[in-house]
Amino acid sequence: MLFCLFFQVMLNHTSVTEFLLLPVTDIQVLQPVLFVVFLATYIVNVAGNAAVLIVVVSDPRLHSPMYFFLGNLSCLDICYSTVTLPKMLENFVSTHKAISFLGCISQLHFFHFLGSTESMLLAVMGFDCFVAICKPLGYPLIMSHQVCVQMVVTVWIIGFFHALLHSVMTSRLNFCGSNHIQHFFCDIKPLLELACRSTELNEWLLNTVMGTFAIGPFFLTLLSYAYIIIYLYFKTHSCSMPHKALSTCVAHFMVVVLFYVPIVFTYIRPATGSSVEQERIIAITYSVVTPVLNPLIYTLRNKEVKGALRRGIRRRL
Numbered sequence: 001m002l003f004c005l006f007f008q009v010m011l012n013h014t015s016v017t018e019f020l021l022l023p024v025t026d027i028q029v030l031q032p033v034l035f036v037v038f039l040a041t042y043i044v045n046v047a048g049n050a051a052v053l054i055v056v057v058s059d060p061r062l063h064s065p066m067y068f069f070l071g072n073l074s075c076l077d078i079c080y081s082t083v084t085l086p087k088m089l090e091n092f093v094s095t096h097k098a099i100s101f102l103g104c105i106s107q108l109h110f111f112h113f114l115g116s117t118e119s120m121l122l123a124v125m126g127f128d129c130f131v132a133i134c135k136p137l138g139y140p141l142i143m144s145h146q147v148c149v150q151m152v153v154t155v156w157i158i159g160f161f162h163a164l165l166h167s168v169m170t171s172r173l174n175f176c177g178s179n180h181i182q183h184f185f186c187d188i189k190p191l192l193e194l195a196c197r198s199t200e201l202n203e204w205l206l207n208t209v210m211g212t213f214a215i216g217p218f219f220l221t222l223l224s225y226a227y228i229i230i231y232l233y234f235k236t237h238s239c240s241m242p243h244k245a246l247s248t249c250v251a252h253f254m255v256v257v258l259f260y261v262p263i264v265f266t267y268i269r270p271a272t273g274s275s276v277e278q279e280r281i282i283a284i285t286y287s288v289v290t291p292v293l294n295p296l297i298y299t300l301r302n303k304e305v306k307g308a309l310r311r312g313i314r315r316r317l
Contacts, residue, residue, distance in 0.1 A: 016175035019104050019194075021097045024088060024184050024280060035092035041292055042085045048295035049074035055305065062304060065143040066132070069125045070298060070305075072152055073255075076121065077291035080114045083107055084185040084287045091184070101175075104186035109167035111187065111287075116213045117159030119263075122256050123217035124151050126224035129249035134231045162213055169202050184280060185287070218260050225253060251297050258293060262286035 056071035091097040173195040183190040192199045262285045
């Protein structure tokens with residue numbers, strides 16, 4: 001409630017009351033086809049991640065740190081796609097592709113809240129892999145339930161306030177000219193291009209803070225994997241390594257790559273030379289494709305999750 005009231009006050013700082021979004025494609029004949037494709041993708045995303053979340057919560061065999069983090073990842077992926085996809089689907093069948101000022105800032109906030117939370121959660125999951133493989137004897141103590149809950153709560157809180165910083169600073173800009181956003185959802189970069197006054201502080205925050213939240217967790221994740229590789233290479237001569245943990249780490253690393261590569265292209269690379277088409281394709285990759293692939297990657301490589309899913313289906317039949 002306070003969140004909405006705050007941004008309602010921000011409406012007094014600008015003459016723009018709504019923004020017009022770009023369609024995903026300018027080819028009219030593709031609009032119905034893409035509507036069906038993205039609707040099916042959204043349904044698969046919600047169903048797949050919800051199934052993983054349900055079995056992690058309901059199956060006592062999966063009540064471990066690794067699956068606790070996986071459940072949080074599935075929850076994030078459902079919410080992450082829900083921030084952009086329903087509005088995108090609405091715009092496929094609407095001639096007036098508009099979003100209110102408050103709706104735009106809220107979409108920006110939750111998009112970056114969930115995205116930054118997921119980046120930090122992936123780093124936590126990388127640390128979990130490191131402890132499981134390199135410190136197996138100390139794993140129950142290091143990754144106790146209390147510690148896991150504290151880490152997850154911390155990344156959710158930090159992600160919220162990180163996004164709040166960007167959404168507040170963006171909402172305080174004066175938008176007095178064009179209200180046509182060169183994107184199919186509200187993001188910081190396209191909105192800064194419409195501002196009537198200097199955006200140097202916003203750009204500095206975007207490059208510095210966003211860079212920290214993107215590169216920092218990514219570096220920590222790579223550091224965890226570097227130590228795992230060194231440990232496996234130099235300190236073990238046995239083939240009886242915890243195969244489950246190692247297999248899960250491979251799946252996690254695939255998710256990390258899928259998550260960070262589009263982000264690097266969007267926020268880290270220079271803006272010069274990029275086209276609207278490229279921006280749209282990259283945005284679709286990290287906002288639509290990646291969340292639907294995450295449950296598939298984990299379930300296809302994880303016998304315990306597949307077993308829990310089969311047991312759950314048999315109980316319902």
